[in-house]
Amino acid sequence: MNPTSQNPSNVVLITGAAGGIGRAAVQLFTQNGWCVIGVDRNSFGEAFPENGLFIQSDISAPENLEYIFTRAQEFSGQLKALVNNAAIQIAKPILETSVDEWDSVMAHNLRSVFLAAKLAHPLLKASGAGAIVNMSSVHAVQTSASIAAYAASKGGILALTRAMAIEFATDNIRVNAVLPGAVDTPMLRAGLGRGHVGDGDMSMRLDNLARKTVNGRVGSPGEIARAVFFLADDTQSSFMTGQAMIVDGGATSKLSTE
Numbered sequence: 001m002n003p004t005s006q007n008p009s010n011v012v013l014i015t016g017a018a019g020g021i022g023r024a025a026v027q028l029f030t031q032n033g034w035c036v037i038g039v040d041r042n043s044f045g046e047a048f049p050e051n052g053l054f055i056q057s058d059i060s061a062p063e064n065l066e067y068i069f070t071r072a073q074e075f076s077g078q079l080k081a082l083v084n085n086a087a088i089q090i091a092k093p094i095l096e097t098s099v100d101e102w103d104s105v106m107a108h109n110l111r112s113v114f115l116a117a118k119l120a121h122p123l124l125k126a127s128g129a130g131a132i133v134n135m136s137s138v139h140a141v142q143t144s145a146s147i148a149a150y151a152a153s154k155g156g157i158l159a160l161t162r163a164m165a166i167e168f169a170t171d172n173i174r175v176n177a178v179l180p181g182a183v184d185t186p187m188l189r190a191g192l193g194r195g196h197v198g199d200g201d202m203s204m205r206l207d208n209l210a211r212k213t214v215n216g217r218v219g220s221p222g223e224i225a226r227a228v229f230f231l232a233d234d235t236q237s238s239f240m241t242g243q244a245m246i247v248d249g250g251a252t253s254k255l256s257t258e
Contacts, residue, residue: 011076011127012232013037013068015059015116016086018044021135021183021228024221025083026052028229037072037079040086059086060107062115069119078126081232084113084157085135089150102149109153110160117164121173129238130173133231134161138181138248154179158244165242174241176231181248183219214250223247 012029016022017038026036026049036052038044039059048054053075057064072079087109090101113134124130137154139147157177164175227247230236246252 010034010080011037011078012081012083013039013072013079013120014083014085015039015112016135017048017054018042019085020221021180021224022083022085024225025085025228028222028225029232032229032233034080035076037075039068059112059116060104062111065112065115065119069116069123072120072123077123079120079123079130080127080234081131081133082116082120082124083133083135083228083232084116085228086112087135087150087153089147091146091150093146094148097149105149105153106156109150110156113157113160117168117175121168121171124168124173125171128172129234130171131232131234131237132161132164132168132173132175133228134164134175134177135228136161136177136179136244138179138246138252140179140244141246142252161244162242169241174231174234174237176237176240176242177244178224178227178231179244179246179248180224181219181246181251182213183221183224213248214254217249219247219249 010033012034014022014025014036017026018040022040026038029036030049036049038048038052038054039057041056041058043056044054053071055068055071057068059065088105090097090105092101117132134157136157139151140154140158143151161175161177168175224247227245231240231245
């Protein structure tokens with residue numbers, strides 16, 4: 001199905017679509033009448049929206065991104081929004097992080113955002129009022145030990161978001177970033193082995209992490225998806241660009257010495 005024959009103004013491309021936040025975003029955009037192009041290196045399964053397009057591909061390779069946006073062009077001809085959500089995390093001390101590991105994190109998390117935005121630009125411009133939402137992290141502004149490569153990549157996304165917002169404004173393309181805190185996703189659970197929230201079982205580690213937020217709980221993927229949708233939807237956030245929206249249950253508002 002070609003969505004341009006029905007509603008050409010509401011097509012979104014979401015990377016990392018098979019993960020926790022990505023999957024929630026696919027569901028939310030679809031529920032709100034958008035047509036979704038999903039991208040992930042893993043299979044999404046059989047539940048991807050029938051009127052959308054799923055592309056299984058690794059966005060860390062530039063040639064794969066070129067293929068992805070060629071498919072997007074053929075499928076819809078334009079994009080209303082691009083959600084750069086895909087990322088990997090390597091939890092190691094700086095002194096134990098290899099050059100290959102560092103480069104892999106940057107290729108997946110930061111270079112892919114730069115290239116996806118370049119390739120999406122003509123499709124976003126064609127929509128008349130496009131939006132890019134880049135998934136950063138609270139680790140861009142407050143971080144911890146043994147996650148330096150991830151934190152650096154997410155900090156780079158903030159600077160890149162501001163630069164994109166400035167350069168793309170003349171084409172009526174808004175660019176903003178979401179900075180999630182502790183959200184219950186497979187990536188979060190995998191990273192809880194760093195020891196920063198204790199060494200108990202997974203339930204105990206999640207409880208310890210929840211106590212570090214002001215709200216006293218870990219967030220859900222759906223809560224981050226709603227922030228993404230807000231920034232992508234021109235009817236809700238038309239006067240926002242170049243901004244960093246922190247969604248972390250208040251964790252970064254609290255003194256670490258308290």
